[in-house]
Amino acid sequence: MDVFFAEWVSLFLRWFHVIAGIAWIGASFYFIWLDNHLTDPPQWKKDAGIGGDLWAVHGGGFYEVAKYKVGPKAMPDKLHWFKWEAYTTWITGMLLLTWVYYFGAQAYLIDPNVMPLSTGRAIAYGLGFLLAGWVIYDALCRTKLVESRWFGPVIFVIGGGFAWLLTHTFSGRGAFIHMGALIGTIMVANVFFKIIPGQRKMVAAVARGEMPDPKPGLTGKQRSVHNNYFTLPVIFLMISNHYPMTYQGDDSWLILMAIIAITVCVRHYFNLAHRGVRQPAYLVAAGIAFVLMAAILSWPEATPTTTESTAHSESTIEVMADSEALTLVQTRCATCHSAQPTDSLFPSAPSGVVLDDLAQIERWAGRIEQRAVVTRDMPFLNRTDMTDDERIALGHWLKQRF
Template sequence: MDVFIGEWGNLLLRWAHMIVGIGWIGTSFYFIALDYSLNQQERKSPGVFGTAWQVHGGGFYHVEKFTVAPPNLPPHLHWFKWEAYLTWVTGFGLLIIQYYFHASAYLIDPAVMPLEPWQAIAISIASLLVGWFIYDGLCRFFGDRTVPLAASVFLLILLAAVLYTKVFSGRGSFIHVGAFIGTIMAFNVFVTIIPGQRIMVGQLLRGEEPEAKYGKVAKQRSLHNNYLTLPVLLMMVSPHYPFLSAHPHAWMVVALILIVGGLFRHILNRIDIGEPWEKYGWAAPMAAFALICAIFVTAPRQMADTGPVISDSEVLAMTAKHCTMCHARRPTHESFKEPPKNVTLETLADLKRYSQLIMIQTVRNKAMPLGNQTHMTDEEREQLGRWLRAH
């Protein structure tokens, strides 16, 4: 019953994470597109930077954006913040339920680094916080110098990826790159954007002239969030695709994902502005090339087919040692009451039936056993692969 309740808790929290995440991403995409579609030539009210006419759901909307702030605040001001806050809270909740409570299975791989659960959790929390402070320091140091700041943030994320791939399991490392980026994005809202807007509101209420610098910084951080959204989305679903983290230098895959996602977001933003293709078309072949490189890097390598094929009894003994604690009709692993995805590996017929899955998940990607808790060796994986190919 405890596992059943835990599964429901995981599902509901994941559902909530998706709901608020969609809301946050939607507002980010909308407001960046709105900024880029503003018409500065239309006759405007005093203090207005630009306007936009929009149609949606059978209604017409006329939107105005002030250069700094309106002369007087309306009685009702809508704040877009809870989507960001709740996305981070639910995401961190999932990190706790999935990776902290089951650190030995999902977060730690003894073949990468033998850690105690508390050590892995401490590294996780500390790295997320330290990453934010370094990012914030880079933004303050470089200011509005876009190119060196972008390069520095790119390198920061790559350094985090190298750290995670040297410390955590494959799935744990990639989900932490996503959490690292997501923490930067959420803290941008919580620590920088909303406090700056509150200062401007306070200045208006006191009859003072609002300082434009707070709006400028908020716009910069919002744009960072916009460009990081597509890479972080892929990182968050990466545990379902272990081939992404199977490469010995998986940080290269992270670099390519950042490039592809950032360039594609840049193309969409330029389209929203209405720029001619000649000005941003260069990004399309670069994104395509980076994507091809990512596919090439993650492609399965041909394994050596030399050596004797182990017997049926030996392969059953191997799966009994490494697989059936989870993949049995009655699993003995504490995290499961039913075999994951209803895959059982107790008989020769089971092994033949799921041979392709076993070859991908266990032999090539080394994603199974979970967290390599049973310390399956590379030699055993090769032996299993030879048996599967022979049958």
């Protein structure tokens, strides 16, 4: 397949996925905000079956919004549904997952240093994780635990188990994106299997002139609230591939769960605030946790000592000549990061980083050190077999030269 065509397909799917995700998450934010801002209506509205209302001003006009306790006495001629935002987000997300991570499994999904897998086996594992996650979550939602304050912690612990399994099965990048796909699958399954069917039952009852059973509506609201708390974690996981310091390393699953906990705390603060309950401790705790996590991940690691040469202190390492450093970068890095890449996976230099000469290396010296020496996630999946000795030598040269 032509690599440029593949890139255009990836661009279209990613763009479409982001647009649909904005619409879906925006709707989730709005309706939870709406529910949390409803006030006790006047008596005449209560007599009509309205349970709460609010006034708003936007776009040069006033809006009066009312929510029925169960349902109106008769169906309106036009009823707006909110479902395709969810379905489109999931469909485009799965197409993107397939296009990038399943068709490109050997490059993006499989890391032989984590687990040697065939393409078919890796895809089967990935889809199996998504299905298992929904089945377990839905089963727990059918128990009395869902009404307990322990439901969230139990889901978090189970999520930690999935994060551990994913990071011990796939590449770090592949593991994080599958965690995002898992959460997104649970969210869209909530819409497809619970929220929309429950609403259809309520609409059908009103159309028959009957009083709707409130249970489907309550279940739908419960699942909608769950989805609302999933939104911020899933947004991070959608963009996580841009930040390898989060998914590189043996304990990346702990980083993943820490970010989920932080973002859930942030979401909880705003959900409480919408009801007039101000508890800034949630935001403060989330901010402190994020700073601590960033500090820990940025803490200089000890120099690797895998060979006799790397055991020497930096002061005893002989600095490479510029020509040697240029050859090293061109051999290990410029197969992708070149004006004319030779790696078939990349038709153009990723992120526009070109390393064909010393001037270009100087321009990107900080990023080279960060990605090739510190986080060691470059070269990509170490496709060019860069050694620990070469990374140390390169890092020492960069510090001395620039």
